[in-house]
Structures are given as C-alpha cells and as structure tokens.
Amino acid sequence: MSNSDVSEEETRKDYSISLIPISHTKPTHSFATLIAFAILQSKSKKCTLSHIYQWISDHFPYYDINDSGWQNSIRHNLSINPSFIKCEKSKYCKGHFWQIKPSHRSLFPVEDVTEMTSFKEVILETQKPDCEMEKKVGNERELNNISKKITKKKCRNLANKQVESRLLYNIRNRYTSSFNSTFEEIEYNATSSSSQLGIGTSEENSVEYNFVERPSSKGSSRTRSVTPFQLFNTPKKNWSF
DNA sequence: ATATGTTTAACGGACC
DNA sequence: GGTCCGTTAAACATAT
Numbered sequence: 001m002s003n004s005d006v007s008e009e010e011t012r013k014d015y016s017i018s019l020i021p022i023s024h025t026k027p028t029h030s031f032a033t034l035i036a037f038a039i040l041q042s043k044s045k046k047c048t049l050s051h052i053y054q055w056i057s058d059h060f061p062y063y064d065i066n067d068s069g070w071q072n073s074i075r076h077n078l079s080i081n082p083s084f085i086k087c088e089k090s091k092y093c094k095g096h097f098w099q100i101k102p103s104h105r106s107l108f109p110v111e112d113v114t115e116m117t118s119f120k121e122v123i124l125e126t127q128k129p130d131c132e133m134e135k136k137v138g139n140e141r142e143l144n145n146i147s148k149k150i151t152k153k154k155c156r157n158l159a160n161k162q163v164e165s166r167l168l169y170n171i172r173n174r175y176t177s178s179f180n181s182t183f184e185e186i187e188y189n190a191t192s193s194s195s196q197l198g199i200g201t202s203e204e205n206s207v208e209y210n211f212v213e214r215p216s217s218k219g220s221s222r223t224r225s226v227t228p229f230q231l232f233n234t235p236k237k238n239w240s241f
Numbered sequence: 242a243t244a245t246g247t248t249t250a251a252c253g254g255a256c257c
Numbered sequence: 258g259g260t261c262c263g264t265t266a267a268a269c270a271t272a273t
Contacts, residue, residue, distance in 0.1 A: 030263060049245065079247050086246085094273075101263065181255050 027060050031070075031077045034060070036085065036108035041102055046097040048090050049075065083107060 003045065011190060038055035039047045046053070052074060057065040064212045078084050083104040 005272090032263085036259075069265070075244095075246060076248090076265085 026062050031073050032081050032083060033108060035074060035077060035081075035098075039098060040108060046099045048093045048097060049078070049095045050093065052078075115143055124239060148153065 029037075034056050035052055038052040041043060041055065042051070053065060053071055056070075056074070057063050063070050078086070078098055083101050085099050085101050087099050143208050
C-alpha cells in the first residue's frame with residue numbers, strides 16, 4: 001500500500017467520524033461555551049449577536065434559527081456571564097460586538113471547536129463569516145434569507161445535513177470575502193444546489209451530490225457528481241453553487 | 242415593529 | 258438542609 005493510499009484511508013476514517021449525528025442532538029456544551037466557540041472561530045475574536053445565533057444554529061441544527069427561546073437564553077447569558085464583554089457598536093450590523101474577557105479566555109479551549117464540529121477541514125480551510133469583514137457584507141439581510149431558505153430544506157440523512165452546513169459556510173465566505181458575484185447569482189446557484197440535496201440514497205456513505213463546478217474564469221459552469229468524501233475534500237476555490 | 246440588551250424569577254440537577 | 262450552576266421564561270428598556 002502506497003503512502004497516498006494510507007493517507008486517503010485515514011481521511012476516509014475521519015470523514016466517517018464526521019457523520020456522527022452530534023449536530024442534531026442537544027449539545028452537551030453550555031450556552032456560554034457555544035457562545036465562546038462562535039466568538040473564537042471568528043478572525044477578529046468578536047461577534048455580533050446575530051453572528052452568534054447563526055454560528056450556533058449552523059453547527060447545531062437542534063437550535064433552530066427561527067426559534068426564539070434559545071436565543072433569549074443566549075442574550076441572557078451574554079448579559080449575565082462575566083466572561084463576555086460588550087464592546088463597540090457594529091458599524092454595519094445591528095448591535096454591539098461581543099468578546100471574551102481576556103482573563104477568562106482559558107475557560108474556553110479553542111481545540112474543542114474542531115472536536116465538537118468534527119469538521120476540521122471546514123474549520124481550518126473555510127473562511128467563516130467574520131465581523132471584521134462586515135463592511136463587505138453589503139446586504140446581510142439577503143444573506144440571512146438565503147441561509148434560512150437552505151436551512152429549511154428537509155434533509156433525508158445526516159450526510160445531507162453536513163453538506164448543507166458546508167454550503168452555508170461557502171455561501172457566506174463567498175459573500176463576505178470575494179464579493180465577486182452578484183446576489184442573484186448566489187441565490188440562483190444556492191437554490192439549485194439545495195434542491196439537489198434531497199436526491200441522495202438512504203445509504204449515507206454512498207450518497208452522491210451534484211454541484212456546479214465553476215472555473216475561476218468566466219467559462220461556463222458544469223455539474224459534476226461526487227461522493228461526500230470527494231465533496232468534503234474539494235478545495236473551496238473549486239466550489240460554486 | 243423588531244432586534245438587542247438588562248434584569249428578575251423560578252426550576253432542577255449536582256455537589257458538599 | 259444549603260449552595261452553585263445552567264436553563265428557561267418573562268418583563269422591561271432601548272435602539273434602529
């Protein structure tokens with residue numbers, strides 16, 4: 001067995017682990033921990049309330065973005081917990097930024113973020129929504145609408161859910177960092193792609209997905225069918241929806 | 242009007 | 258028993 005075979009086998013193993021349905025069950029982490037993770041994953045280590053909501057809901061669909069109960073708890077926690085400090089008002093988003101009090105930083109080991117999500121490659125390679133970049137988010141309301149649209153799609157199995165999560169990340173990343181396509185393009189592609197999310201078989205590990213592979217140049221897009229394994233290991237730059 | 246933020250209250254579980 | 262912690266609900270204020 002060659003080195004590359006070993007490497008691939010190991011990665012497959014990791015991938016299968018990522019299918020553990022942790023994100024559908026009630027997280028064992030406290031709200032404070034979830035808030036801290038949401039903050040720590042951002043490049044600037046500060047988040048607005050809505051970013052915190054979104055991050056938690058993205059990673060733990062148990063917390064529906066349309067439910068207000070847990071969001072009330074989040075707000076309560078931010079106010080009551082001395083680990084969190086409110087800093088300057090966001091210039092482009094609603095509300096203030098929230099940070100972790102530096103002296104409390106050690107209470108929230110960042111390594112748990114990757115362990116928790118079992119999505120190491122996404123965490124490490126995907127540029128997540130970052131308040132620092134907010135000035136490039138010209139239209140956050142539309143972005144949230146896209147997210148809701150996709151989130152509402154019924155997923156037949158966990159693999160679909162994972163892909164869905166990946167899509168959300170990529171949409172945001174595309175929207176916040178490159179901003180090189182119009183909102184209409186994103187919406188169209190996201191819609192068409194999410195409509196394809198339901199076609200997988202019930203066999204989790206053999207589900208195939210279609211996604212649009214778009215060359216960086218303006219050439220025409222083409223669809224390609226990939227396995228979840230291929231999908232998760234496709235470099236972000238080759239993604240489009 | 243709705244989102245954001247503060248505060249109080251109640252409850253259950255863990256722990257001593 | 259008592260306390261601490263985390264959660265949930267809710268009233269209320271403020272900002273947009």
